[in-house]
Amino acid sequence: MADRPVPWPLQLLTLGFSLTILLHATSHASEADVLLAFKKTLSSGGGGDALPNWIDGTKPCNLNVSLWTGVRCNIDGEVQGLQLENMTLSGNLSLDLLVGLPGLRALSVQNNSFEGPVPDFTKLAAIKMIYLSRNRFSGTIPDDMFAGMLGLRKVYLSHNEFTGPIPGSLTRLQKLLDLGLDNNRFDGKIPDLRQPGLLMVNMSYNNLEGPIPTRLSQFNANLFAGNKNLCGPPLDVPCSSPSSSRKVSPILLGAIIVIAIGVLLSLVGLVMVILGHRRRQQYKETQMGQPQSSKFKMPTNDDKLERGASERYGGSKKAPKEEHGKLVFVREDRQRFEIEDLLRASAEVLGSGNFGSSYKASLFDGPSVVVKRFREMNGVGREDFQEHMRRLGRLSHPNLLPLVAYLSKKEEKLLVTDYVPNGSLAHMLHGNRGSNLPPLDWPTRLKVIKGVARGLAYLYEELPMLTVPHGHLKSSNVLLDDSYEPLLMDYALVPLMNQSHASQVMVAYKSPECAQHGKPFKKSDVWSLGILILEVLTGKFPTNYLRQGRAETDLASWVNSVVREEWTGEVFDKEMKRTKNGEGEMLKMLQVGLGCCEVDVEKRWELNEAVRKIEDLKEKGSDDEYSSFASEGEGRFSSKARTEDDFSFTK
Numbered sequence: 001m002a003d004r005p006v007p008w009p010l011q012l013l014t015l016g017f018s019l020t021i022l023l024h025a026t027s028h029a030s031e032a033d034v035l036l037a038f039k040k041t042l043s044s045g046g047g048g049d050a051l052p053n054w055i056d057g058t059k060p061c062n063l064n065v066s067l068w069t070g071v072r073c074n075i076d077g078e079v080q081g082l083q084l085e086n087m088t089l090s091g092n093l094s095l096d097l098l099v100g101l102p103g104l105r106a107l108s109v110q111n112n113s114f115e116g117p118v119p120d121f122t123k124l125a126a127i128k129m130i131y132l133s134r135n136r137f138s139g140t141i142p143d144d145m146f147a148g149m150l151g152l153r154k155v156y157l158s159h160n161e162f163t164g165p166i167p168g169s170l171t172r173l174q175k176l177l178d179l180g181l182d183n184n185r186f187d188g189k190i191p192d193l194r195q196p197g198l199l200m201v202n203m204s205y206n207n208l209e210g211p212i213p214t215r216l217s218q219f220n221a222n223l224f225a226g227n228k229n230l231c232g233p234p235l236d237v238p239c240s241s242p243s244s245s246r247k248v249s250p251i252l253l254g255a256i257i258v259i260a261i262g263v264l265l266s267l268v269g270l271v272m273v274i275l276g277h278r279r280r281q282q283y284k285e286t287q288m289g290q291p292q293s294s295k296f297k298m299p300t301n302d303d304k305l306e307r308g309a310s311e312r313y314g315g316s317k318k319a320p321k322e323e324h325g326k327l328v329f330v331r332e333d334r335q336r337f338e339i340e341d342l343l344r345a346s347a348e349v350l351g352s353g354n355f356g357s358s359y360k361a362s363l364f365d366g367p368s369v370v371v372k373r374f375r376e377m378n379g380v381g382r383e384d385f386q387e388h389m390r391r392l393g394r395l396s397h398p399n400l401l402p403l404v405a406y407l408s409k410k411e412e413k414l415l416v417t418d419y420v421p422n423g424s425l426a427h428m429l430h431g432n433r434g435s436n437l438p439p440l441d442w443p444t445r446l447k448v449i450k451g452v453a454r455g456l457a458y459l460y461e462e463l464p465m466l467t468v469p470h471g472h473l474k475s476s477n478v479l480l481d482d483s484y485e486p487l488l489m490d491y492a493l494v495p496l497m498n499q500s501h502a503s504q505v506m507v508a509y510k511s512p513e514c515a516q517h518g519k520p521f522k523k524s525d526v527w528s529l530g531i532l533i534l535e536v537l538t539g540k541f542p543t544n545y546l547r548q549g550r551a552e553t554d555l556a557s558w559v560n561s562v563v564r565e566e567w568t569g570e571v572f573d574k575e576m577k578r579t580k581n582g583e584g585e586m587l588k589m590l591q592v593g594l595g596c597c598e599v600d601v602e603k604r605w606e607l608n609e610a611v612r613k614i615e616d617l618k619e620k621g622s623d624d625e626y627s628s629f630a631s632e633g634e635g636r637f638s639s640k641a642r643t644e645d646d647f648s649f650t651k
Contacts, residue, residue: 030100031060031061031078031079031100031101032056032058032059032060033100034097034098034100034101035054035060035068035071035079035101036054036056037097038097038098039051039054041091041094041097042084042089042091043089043090043091044087044088044089044090045088045089045090045113050084050087050088050089051068051069051070051084051087052069053067053068053069054068054069060073060079061073061077061078061079062077063075063076063077064077064606064608064609065606070082070083070084070085070087071083072106072464074103075608076103078101078102078103079101079103079104080103080104080105080106081104081105081106081107081108081129081464082098082104082106082107082108082109083106083108083464083465084108084109084112085108085109085110085111085112085131085465086110086111086112087112088112088113089109089112089113089114090112090113090114090115091114091115092114092115092116093109093114093116093119094119095107095119095120095121095123095124096123098123098124099123099124102126104124104126104127105126105127105128105129106127106128106129106130106131106464107124107127107129107130107131108129108130108131108465109131109132109135110131110132110133110134110135110156110465111133111134111135112134112135113135113136114132114135114136114137115135115136115137115138116137116138116139117137117138117139118132118137118139118141118145118157118162119132121145121146121149122145122147122148122149124149125148125149126151127149127151127152128151128152128153128154129152129153129154130152130154130155130156130157131154131156132156132157132160133156133157133158133159133160133180134158134159134160135159135160136160136161137157137160137161137162138160138161138162138163139162139163139164140162140163140164140165141157141162141164141166141167142167143165143167143168143169144167144169145167145169146167146169146170146172146173147169147172149173150172150173150174150175151175152173152175152176153175153176153177153178154176154177154178154179155170155176155178155179155180156178156179156180157180157181157184158180158181158182158183158184158202159182159183159184160183160184161184161185162181162184162185162186163184163185163186163187164186164187164188165186165187165188165189166181166186166188166190166191166203166208167191168191170191170193171191171192171193171194173195174195175195175197176193176195176197176198177197177198177199177200177394178199178200178201178394179193179198179200179201179202180200180202181201181202181203181206182202182203182204182205182206182223182226183204183205183206184205184206185206185207186203186206186207186208187206187207187208187209188208188209188210189208189209189210189211190203190208190210190212190213190216190230191213192213192215193213193215193216194213194215198215199394200219200223200390200394201216201219201223202223203223203224203227204222204223204224204225204226204227205225205226205227206226206227207227207229208224208227208229208230209227209229209230210229210230210231210239211230211231211232211239212224212230212231212232212233212234212235217232217233217234218234218332219234219332220234220328220329220390221234221235221236222386326338326339326407327339327342327405327406327407327416328386328389328405328406328407328408329393329404329405330389330390330392330393330394330403330404330405330406331393331402331403331404331405334404334405335366335367337363337366339407341363341364341366342361342363342371344364345361345362345363345364346361346362347359347360347361347362348360348362350370353476354504354505354506355372355373355374355375355376355377355490355493355505356372356373356374356375356412357372357373358370358371358372358373359371359372359373360419367418367419368419369404369416369417369418369419370416370417370418370419371414371415371416372414372415372416372417373412373413373414374412374413374414374415375411375412376497376498376501376502377412377413377493377496377497377498378410378498379495379496379497379498379499379502380495380496382408385408385413385496386408388492388495388496389403389406389408391463391492392491392492395458395459395462397454397455397458398451398454398455398485399451399452399454399455399458399485399486399487399488400455400458400459400487400488400491401417401418401420401479401487401488401489402417402418403415403416403417404416404417404418413496417489420479420480420481420487421482422479422480422481422482422484423479423480424475424476424477424478424479424480425448425475425476425478425479425480425486425536426474426475426476426478426541427476428440428480429475429535429536429539429541430539430541439575439576440484440536440575440576441575441576442576442582442585442586442619443582443619444484445536445537445576446585446589446617446618446619447484447485447486448478448480448484448486448536449532449533449536449589449614450614450615450617451485451486452473452478452486452488452529452532453529453610453611453614453615454611455486455487455488456469456470456473456488456525456529456607456611457607457608457611459488459491459492460525460607463492466492466494466495467494467519467520467521467522467524468494468508468520468522468524468525469491469492469525470488470491470492470508470525470528471491471492471493471494471502471506471507471508471520471524471525472490472491472493472494472506472507472508472528473488473491473507473508473525473528473529473532474507474528474531474532474542475532475535475536477489477490477491478532493506494506494508494520503518507528507531508520508524508525508527508528509524510528510554511523511524511527511528512527512599513601521601523601523604523606523607525607526596526604526605526606526607526610527596527597527604529596529607529610530556530592530593530594530595530596530597530610531554531555531556531593531596531597533589533590533592533593533596534555534556534559534590534593534594534597535555537571537572537573537576537586537589537590537593538555538559538571538572538573539573539574539575540555540558542554542555554597556593556594556597559571559590559593559594560594571590572586572590582619582620585617585618585619585620588613588617589614589617592605592610592613592614595609595610596610
């Protein structure tokens with residue numbers, strides 16, 4: 001019997017279905033093929049394979065989880081970044097193959113040994129961040145190199161051997177935030193960069209000349225140092241006017257000298273009068289037995305920690321000479337003051353933590369600030385420390401406590417931040433009993449957790465080069481402003497700390513993977529977030545569970561044991577259970593905390609997953625959303641109840 005022909009509509013449908021499957025499979029494999037081909041163009045100076053897990057037959061991404069070294073993935077499973085840093089890679093960097101990565105937005109090959117001309121980034125028009133610092137790139141950069149890259153935000157070309165003028169096409173990048181061109185051999189004039197969002201420009205140690213553009217005069221003078229022919233603010237080198245070369249008559253020159261001498265003598269007399277008045281006042285106060293106005297003493301390693309807020313400099317005692325240094329401000333929107341202003345300010349000891357002492361300094365004609373002293377912050381050299389401080393100064397988010405200024409000495413470092421009167425989340429949770437302030441209810445705690453998650457997500461986005469962008473997330477490092485909006489502090493300090501000290505005191509090193517491997521992972525901050533969520537929900541202090549000689553070794557283990565064996569209602573802090581119909585949302589938040597505290601790093605939630613589910617939570621749920629609470633006030637949290645289906649976050 002002859003086969004009957006298949007109708008053409010069915011043939012067309014079958015062909016279309018087959019093509020769909022083929023295209024889907026091809027798109028899945030294409031990024032892996034691109035990266036494997038790109039890998040073949042790289043050479044490793046170490047002699048081994050710098051990318052050993054880039055293997056044929058595997059995928060670089062599983063949704064937003066990276067499976068290959070140095071690959072960063074977005075939520076759709078596309079490659080969005082390559083972070084190939086500190087791998088001793090060498091050769092000429094060709095970007096032709098990377099055109100096959102449509103989702104690529106960031107490329108970093110910092111601290112390798114690439115050489116030759118600048119790579120042709122015009123082929124990656126959608127890229128947003130370029131990091132080529134500390135390689136051996138050389139030659140001139142075409143003036144129109146960045147003309148079509150309108151989404152470019154960060155360009156770092158520092159510590160290479162580039163020559164010639166700075167590309168004028170940089171002026172057309174309206175979204176440009178950071179530009180690092182220092183330690184090259186660029187010459188000519190600085191282009192007129194007028195981008196409104198420009199946060200950092202480093203052009204130090206080149207061969208640039210001429211006046212610094214007005215828009216850039218707001219930045220620190222150090223960012224233009226090492227260019228002997230640059231002039232104008234912020235440098236103390238005036239730009240000569242065209243008429244300055246004309247000769248000045250002897251009579252006019254003599255008059256100028258006489259006037260200058262007269263002004264100088266007047267100033268000297270005024271200073272002598274002021275000094276004489278101060279000496280008489282000090283002598284009078286000493287004779288009457290009255291103390292001088294309170295002074296802020298900048299401690300040194302030889303000083304003992306002040307025992308209370310009343311201990312100050314007194315009489316005519318002066319701070320030792322070696323204590324005087326220069327404050328470096330990293331923010332342009334703060335009132336300037338000198339270290340002498342801090343020495344004259346009244347001071348209050350706020351406390352002593354694992355890093356050092358904290359002081360509140362009330363400036364005479366300015367705001368109150370907090371000065372924090374760090375003794376174990378010698379993990380990097382001076383230049384790297386200064387660069388990291390500038391990087392922290394550029395961070396700006398409603399849930400980050402901004403760094404205002406710093407002072408760097410060999411023995412210790414001082415960091416200056418704004419003063420937040422309300423104190424920390426830890427104080428509100430554990431030290432607020434019996435005060436006039438109301439306890440934190442569920443809506444307030446939800447607001448705090450959302451703010452903490454947003455601040456942490458911002459750090460992950462802005463500091464992708466750090467293993468743990470925060471590293472020390474705990475309730476005492478979360479301050480609350482007047483509206484109970486949280487402000488994260490002591491963030492991004494891990495690279496600066498002595499590693500032995502960091503491993504002893506920093507919260508990221510308390511995660512289970514540190515006990516197993518001796519170092520934090522990218523998800524160690526997620527563990528800290530989970531512990532903080534459980535602390536906020538339970539009202540329990542995490543340190544108490546680290547010190548107990550029981551089976552559980554952390555707060556997450558205790559919570560797991562309670563919800564598995566006891567009444568679920570016993571887990572939550574009684575102070576926040578008064579919110580009607582809020583128990584269901586509280587229970588969802590509990591699941592987020594436990595998901596962030598998975599001991600197995602592979603099973604632990606990604607930060608963006610936790611943030612997304614936290615953002616979905618509300619102050620109140622429906623009447624029947626948590627029926628186990630509605631009946632008898634409490635309900636069993638059985639293993640069956642803890643399935644994903646019962647705690648779906650979809651609305």
